[in-house]
Amino acid sequence: GLEACLFDLDGVLVDTAKYHFLAWKKLANSLGFDFSEQQNEQLKGISRVESLRKILSWGGLDIPQQRQNELASLKNSWYVDMIANMRHEDLLPGAVELLNELRSNHVKIALGSASKNAKLILDNTRLTPYFDALVDGNIVSQSKPDPAVFLKGAELLQVLPSACVVFEDAVAGVEAALRGNMKTIGIGDQRELAKAHLVVDDLTHIDLKTIQNLF
Numbered sequence: 001g002l003e004a005c006l007f008d009l010d011g012v013l014v015d016t017a018k019y020h021f022l023a024w025k026k027l028a029n030s031l032g033f034d035f036s037e038q039q040n041e042q043l044k045g046i047s048r049v050e051s052l053r054k055i056l057s058w059g060g061l062d063i064p065q066q067r068q069n070e071l072a073s074l075k076n077s078w079y080v081d082m083i084a085n086m087r088h089e090d091l092l093p094g095a096v097e098l099l100n101e102l103r104s105n106h107v108k109i110a111l112g113s114a115s116k117n118a119k120l121i122l123d124n125t126r127l128t129p130y131f132d133a134l135v136d137g138n139i140v141s142q143s144k145p146d147p148a149v150f151l152k153g154a155e156l157l158q159v160l161p162s163a164c165v166v167f168e169d170a171v172a173g174v175e176a177a178l179r180g181n182m183k184t185i186g187i188g189d190q191r192e193l194a195k196a197h198l199v200v201d202d203l204t205h206i207d208l209k210t211i212q213n214l215f
């Protein structure tokens with residue numbers, strides 16, 4: 001049965017996916033091209049360097065590594081400015097309610113995010129105390145759909161992957177959870193996230209009972 005919940009951050013607990021999109025779009029535009037919201041789905045859950053690589057390939061640009069590092073830093077500085085004023089009130093609907101219910105029922109909670117800004121966001125939104133383990137882009141370098149970020153979470157929580165449920169808004173994240181032999185709940189578009197065990201619009205549709213019913 002259920003022992004732990006592993007949460008992606010951007011687009012699941014906080015409304016930051018839109019800021020990643022805006023900052024990448026600004027970068028692409030500064031390089032003379034654009035990309036669609038549909039293409040952006042492929043960037044969700046993907047690390048900063050991998051995202052840049054994909055975007056440059058969409059623009060047909062071949063850029064030396066040194067310059068790529070500068071572009072990635074530039075995008076990050078824009079993104080960090082966008083999230084600087086993020087507060088508890090900016091959490092996505094249902095997030096706090098679900099975390100509270102899980103905690104009071106002794107379900108373990110971990111973060112499984114590719115972001116290197118995860119700690120900053122958790123602190124600003126006062127979510128840090130909810131987590132028994134934090135796995136972010138500073139700890140794991142393999143990008144989703146590699147399951148490493150979630151497997152590390154299960155290991156730190158000392159639970160089996162098969163007793164975990166992963167909450168994800170990214171196609172790559174759902175795939176990572178499945179490769180890790182975990183249950184997964186998709187947050188967002190049913191068509192995009194069709195491989196998940198369950199897909200909902202947001203966390204207001206999820207309570208402990210819904211999660212336990214997956215087992």
Ligand code: G6P
Binds near residue numbers: 020
């Ligand atoms: C998450 C987001 C991605 C983002 C990645 C790295 O997975 O879904 O859009 O690119 O984290 O985030 P970072 O804050 O380190 O640039």
Ligand code: MG
Binds near residue numbers: 017169173
């Ligand atoms: Mg996400």
